[in-house]
Amino acid sequence: MDRDTGARAVLVAAMASGQGKTSVTAALARKLLRQGLRVRVFKCGPDFIDPMLLERASGAPVHTLDLWMVGIDECRRHLHDAARETDAILIEGVMGLYDGSPSAADLAREFGVPVLAVIDASAMAQTTGAVARGLRDYGPVDLAGVVANRVAGERHAGMVASSLRDIPLVGWLPRQERPLPERHLGLVLPDEVEGLEALLDKLADELHFNDKAWKALPVLAQSAPEWQDVEPVLEGRTVAIARDAAFCFLYPANLDLLEKMGASLRYFSPLADEPVPGDADAVFLPGGYPELHCEALAQAAHWQASIRDAHARSTPILAECGGMMAVAEGLTDKDGKRWPMAGLLPGEVRMQPRLGGLGAQAMPTAQGPLRGHTFHYSHFDTPAPAQAHAVKTSTGSEGEAQYRVGSLTASYFHAYFPSNPPAVAALLGGAAP
Structure with a gap:
């Protein structure tokens, strides 16, 4: 993929937890990285485990974006700093797109970031379109497209794509024989996953992704207020x-x-x-x-x-x-x-x-x-x-x-x-x- 001026950004969201947001975000981060792009990943909402894995997938630290805990100004500075330094920005959402207050949808609307909806299509086909349209219209949000997860194959992916009507199927990921394991507080620690690098590469290899849809995304703005100075009150400690x-x-x-x-x-x-x-x-x-x-x-x-x-x-x-x-x-x-x-x-x-x-x-x-x-x-x-x-x-x-x-x-x-x-x-x- 050719490198363009500026960074494109999406918020990777879903209708609920367990749809595969982290797997898709990690796969996409690794895929873009292997195509020569500079990638920065953020995590929406409080979380410690997912960012550790996403750091391994992207090769860069993963900061938190949360309109309340982090604050609008600091979120904006993080995003715009990333836009100046990278080519691709991925923000993994939290829970469902509209869950919580503020929600992942609120974050996307605040900064004009389009949403990439991850939908678990393992037990449906045409109904995927109804879910996607509901996610788009309920807020509404700017829906860049859908990545269907746990897809049975090309024929299944075709049925999903047809159901989306005016929403593009940006990509799809097949069912994983070895999915990312989970623990009560999220994913297990990256160092505990045997062969993690190979697993991330396999996810990237198996992610069917529409590069043209990615390049059609708008470039994120790069102007931002300066970071506030912090008093060196711990100097020498x-x-x-x-x-x-x-x-x-x-x-x-x-x-x-x-x-x-x-x-x-x-x-x-x-x-x-x-x-x-x-x-x-x-x-x-x-x-x-x-x-x-x-x-x-x-x-x-x-x-x-x-x-x-x-x-x-x-x-x-x-x-x-x-x-x-x-x-x-x-x-x-x-x-x-x-x-x-x-x-x-x-x-x-x-x-x-x-x-x-x-x-x-x-x-x-x-x-x-x-x-x-x-x-x-x-x-x-x-x-x-x-x-x-x-x-x-x-x-x-x-x-x-x-x-x-x-x-x-x-x-x-x-x-x-x-x-x-x-x-x-x-x-x-x-x-x-």
Whole structure:
């Protein structure tokens, strides 16, 4: 494919979860990349797992776009920066096209990005057209076309194409003998998928895609306001960040902000029993999957001793969701077995089959609300009083509790740091809390 001036963009959406948005987005990203285009992928809505896989598919970091959590101005800057630097922009939607407030459709309309609808055609043919027209007209949105997923073959694809009438069938993907596996919080971690690169290449190879339809898309605008300056309030401070398969839920924008605020980032692995770096001025324990690594964390004596020492020295520690679970007294896994954790926070975490929390929330701070979200399958029973509670954006009711024990701040709440840099600086010791 010849490279044109400017970037074309689409929002890859569907009528519901489970239609194959991530598979199609990954396949298209890899296909365009192999054609020599510079590709940038974004994820609509709070998510950690899908962006990891899409980063592997596209070869570039995947940032979050969310009109509420990220904000319209920062979303616009991310998009327009990408438009200046790349040839193709893919935005993977969240849930169904019109689900949530704001929805993926709202994002598409805000920035004039056409929608590419992924429709699971495995159990239908002509009805695909009715679904596509409903997705287009309900909002409405600018529908660039349809990618039919789990198609039986050329004849099936032809029936789907005929049903779409005035909507183009931009592509189709056959049923996969080896689909991308799933876990309760999305896709499994990319490093856990054996032969992932070959799987992504196979998806790209099997994606029947209309290059002419892609080149007919309009070029995204490239003008945008300048990024706001961030005060270097963490200048000279070292922030130690846990980063491994148990602590992997890290927004790239959060790390970018810490560096813009002047922090030096040092990564360590509790799973590998690596201690908190001795020169750390603050510690960030992000979310992840500690419940899948209970035995390793329980036996990580150096890690546990080092986080206790950091706490005893009053080093600021921010523990989010999985990070909080790892510093509780104990964690009971899905099989009912209890494992001792670091014990900075009194109480017990127990895994459960049903959701314990879901949705966008805002945590009040002395510097104003810090925006973010929650998503967890565990319950925390603690005698520690809550220092504050987040507010659910959907209802205005009480959300996740935030606990303070000495220099430790812990919650199930996942913060999007750029929504309130002063609050994040305060949590990490850069200003008075």
